[in-house]
Amino acid sequence: MLVAERAGKSPSQLARECDVSPQRFFNWRHRGVPVAQVRPLAKALAWGLLPHELRPDLPDIFPVPVQGVSAQAA
Numbered sequence: 001m002l003v004a005e006r007a008g009k010s011p012s013q014l015a016r017e018c019d020v021s022p023q024r025f026f027n028w029r030h031r032g033v034p035v036a037q038v039r040p041l042a043k044a045l046a047w048g049l050l051p052h053e054l055r056p057d058l059p060d061i062f063p064v065p066v067q068g069v070s071a072q073a074a
Contacts, residue, residue: 007045017044035061 004011015025018040028034033041035058038051051062 007048009044014041014044032057038062 004014007014009017011025012022015022018025018037020037028037028041033054035055038054041054042049042051050065052059052064055062
């Protein structure tokens with residue numbers, strides 16, 4: 001998974017950090033990251049991908065941060 005490579009971690013490592021099985025993590029590639037897992041995944045990726053980038057289809061839940069506002073505080 002390209003996201004894992006960008007983070008310098010294996011998909012299995014990211015799955016463990018998100019407290020899900022590697023199979024479930026792999027399924028996210030095809031089905032999308034579940035809403036409840038977006039922030040844990042962003043954190044596991046050291047915020048290299050922000051929640052609104054992981055789920056751009058949900059702007060009401062994960063809006064694009066306003067400049068000057070911390071993504072972690074949003």
